[in-house]
Amino acid sequence: MRTQAESYDLILVGTSFASSFFLLEYQRRRPGARVLALERGPLLSHAEHGSRAGALDEDAVASFRNLTPSKPWVFRLAFGGSSNCWAACTPRMTPEDFELKTRYGVAVDWPIRYDDLERHYSEAEDVMAVAGPASGGPWPRSRPFPQPPHRLSEPDRRLQHAQPDLWCVQPCARPTRPTTRGRLACCATGVCPQCPIDSKFTILNELRGLYDAPAVDLRTGAQVLEIDHAGGVATGVRWTEGLRDRRASAPVVALGANAIFNPYLLQRSGLDGPEVGRGLVEQVSIEVEVDLDGVDNFGGSTLVSAIGYPLHDGPHRRTRAAALIESHNAPVVLRDVRGRWRQRLGLRVIFEDLRQPGNRVSTSRDDAERPDVRFESHSPYARAGLASLPEALPRALDALPVERMRIAREPNAGEGHVQCTTPMGTDPGTSVVDSDLRHHQIRNLLVLGASVFPTCPPANPTLTLSALSLRAAERLLT
Amino acid sequence: MTRRTFLVIGAVVAAGAGALVGIRQVGWSRIERNWGRFERLEGFGRSPIARLRAHFAWLEVEPGAHQRYLADYQDAFGLVGRFSILRPTFYTAFLLSTDFFERGGDRRPTGRAVRYVSFYDPVIAPCGNPLAGTPPTDEEVARGFGATT
Numbered sequence: 001m002r003t004q005a006e007s008y009d010l011i012l013v014g015t016s017f018a019s020s021f022f023l024l025e026y027q028r029r030r031p032g033a034r035v036l037a038l039e040r041g042p043l044l045s046h047a048e049h050g051s052r053a054g055a056l057d058e059d060a061v062a063s064f065r066n067l068t069p070s071k072p073w074v075f076r077l078a079f080g081g082s083s084n085c086w087a088a089c090t091p092r093m094t095p096e097d098f099e100l101k102t103r104y105g106v107a108v109d110w111p112i113r114y115d116d117l118e119r120h121y122s123e124a125e126d127v128m129a130v131a132g133p134a135s136g137g138p139w140p141r142s143r144p145f146p147q148p149p150h151r152l153s154e155p156d157r158r159l160q161h162a163q164p165d166l167w168c169v170q171p172c173a174r175p176t177r178p179t180t181r182g183r184l185a186c187c188a189t190g191v192c193p194q195c196p197i198d199s200k201f202t203i204l205n206e207l208r209g210l211y212d213a214p215a216v217d218l219r220t221g222a223q224v225l226e227i228d229h230a231g232g233v234a235t236g237v238r239w240t241e242g243l244r245d246r247r248a249s250a251p252v253v254a255l256g257a258n259a260i261f262n263p264y265l266l267q268r269s270g271l272d273g274p275e276v277g278r279g280l281v282e283q284v285s286i287e288v289e290v291d292l293d294g295v296d297n298f299g300g301s302t303l304v305s306a307i308g309y310p311l312h313d314g315p316h317r318r319t320r321a322a323a324l325i326e327s328h329n330a331p332v333v334l335r336d337v338r339g340r341w342r343q344r345l346g347l348r349v350i351f352e353d354l355r356q357p358g359n360r361v362s363t364s365r366d367d368a369e370r371p372d373v374r375f376e377s378h379s380p381y382a383r384a385g386l387a388s389l390p391e392a393l394p395r396a397l398d399a400l401p402v403e404r405m406r407i408a409r410e411p412n413a414g415e416g417h418v419q420c421t422t423p424m425g426t427d428p429g430t431s432v433v434d435s436d437l438r439h440h441q442i443r444n445l446l447v448l449g450a451s452v453f454p455t456c457p458p459a460n461p462t463l464t465l466s467a468l469s470l471r472a473a474e475r476l477l478t
Numbered sequence: 479m480t481r482r483t484f485l486v487i488g489a490v491v492a493a494g495a496g497a498l499v500g501i502r503q504v505g506w507s508r509i510e511r512n513w514g515r516f517e518r519l520e521g522f523g524r525s526p527i528a529r530l531r532a533h534f535a536w537l538e539v540e541p542g543a544h545q546r547y548l549a550d551y552q553d554a555f556g557l558v559g560r561f562s563i564l565r566p567t568f569y570t571a572f573l574l575s576t577d578f579f580e581r582g583g584d585r586r587p588t589g590r591a592v593r594y595v596s597f598y599d600p601v602i603a604p605c606g607n608p609l610a611g612t613p614p615t616d617e618e619v620a621r622g623f624g625a626t627t
Binding site: 149153177187189190196197298330331335 | 536567569579601602604606607609622
């Protein structure tokens with residue numbers, strides 16, 4: 001049954017980071033504007049996310065046809081999206097990450113530079129109450145982090161002392177002080193995806209109020225089916241809600257689903273193109289266990305205490321992927337040797353990757369309601385990075401008395417950072433949106449989130465995609 | 479050389495050559511990576527309580543602590559028996575479930591039996607990481623904590 005289209009100033013698809021940071025800036029500039037926010041999943045409490053995590057994970061898995069089951073894609077379909085299950089690590093991308101082509105002759109440059117995003121990075125960090133180092137880190141900053149840094153472990157301190165430019169406290173949205181909205185300081189429980197004390201930033205605990213504004217109409221259980229458009233202009237969206245077919249119109253439509261459903265919705269809407277859905281990727285990471293001789297670990301005050309850049313930039317990046325090194329503090333890797341329980345360091349090394357044409361999201365011939373997701377492989381560039389690890393990592397850890405180092409047999413199956421399926425760029429022939437995240441052909445249609453990343457840098461994407469959303473709303477309304 | 483000595487030497491040489499060929503075929507790195515599985519066979523064939531007691535024979539533990547831990551462990555991970563290959567964390571999680579670290583038992587003798595506190599499960603019993611440091615104090619921050627050294 002079709003109902004009469006309702007009319008709004010903005011239709012927002014999804015309620016995760018991308019949509020919520022866009023809405024935050026949009027409301028600042030247009031406080032009374034009528035907004036329709038469509039969320040496919042339910043609105044659950046923090047406690048329900050904990051108790052129903054397994055079922056919610058199954059819902060996400062069932063929402064698409066994974067043609068490569070060995071490669072999982074992790075996200076959450078619920079109000080606040082994957083903010084409900086992220087680990088809250090928020091490193092910025094480095095200036096070099098934006099300029100892979102110019103600096104290293106690899107892949108493409110982003111159509112914006114670090115400086116274009118710096119102010120928005122700072123704003124996003126303020127909203128999330130990010131704890132970060134007083135100095136250091138490869139990110140030029142215009143103002144300090146809003147929260148003091150976490151405490152480093154002893155191995156972290158030694159690494160930082162030896163290479164002060166390359167190791168620092170991990171910036172994260174796990175605060176060191178209670179926040180103004182009542183989030184408690186992180187207590188290093190180490191199970192961040194299900195933070196038991198609701199300390200990490202989520203849309204639910206910090207930005208829920210955006211959706212309570214009288215001018216915002218939040219619909220949960222609302223699955224968007226397609227974007228209406230005519231004559232090169234988006235006119236609204238069609239969705240199902242409670243088995244009813246619905247339609248709304250607006251002069252601006254912003255897609256903030258994720259890197260699987262953003263391209264899928266474009267394809268379903270007849271807005272396919274050579275780059276839509278193509279290049280699906282996320283970083284590739286691998287676990288490393290390091291036994292230390294006489295140095296105790298685990299004294300940091302949060303799950304990931306330090307972040308290292310010795311494998312990040314350098315001439316090697318012309319031929320193999322850059323990597324970040326995370327230093328972990330959860331005692332699950334305690335060493336089972338009497339008197340030496342703490343002498344073990346858990347590391348995760350995270351490599352960047354590049355878009356690969358065989359990895360893609362597409363409409364399915366066999367299923368009218370779900371996209372096909374196919375993943376052929378990580379790029380040779382990422383695989384070369386991984387292959388270099390046994391030789392490169394010992395040099396990076398030279399400041400530690402390493403007794404034994406064990407690199408996991410296989411990389412982790414997934415990172416939960418789906419990216420790159422509607423890339424941003426200046427050329428409509430090789431990209432889907434411009435630097436303001438506006439669709440090249442449908443100018444009043446914005447595509448938000450990590451699907452717009454043209455490359456997949458080692459840094460966790462959340463802070464960057466949130467900053468991009470703040471910037472996109474500002475650019476749209478000025 | 480007697481015939482017996484000749485046979486013994488021959489057997490030793492053959493076994494050594496066989497081992498070398500085997501290592502070459504399998505790959506030393508693979509053997510090294512899987513060594514932990516053999517370590518987890520410690521006490522194989524004995525009851526889990528006996529394995530715990532033997533592993534921590536040097537540690538004074540309050541009566542009933544092993545049993546309580548095993549019960550909670552089995553609630554979380556399922557039954558374990560004499561012939562189970564235990565998870566790598568079976569023993570370390572026992573220590574984390576007691577007041578061993580909290581009382582500094584890993585640094586010095588405490589002169590008393592360790593007590594069972596609760597099964598180490600950071601979701602059910604949050605903020606119970608006995609090894610974690612605390613965030614820097616305001617005084618430390620004022621003194622420049624977190625600046626690159």
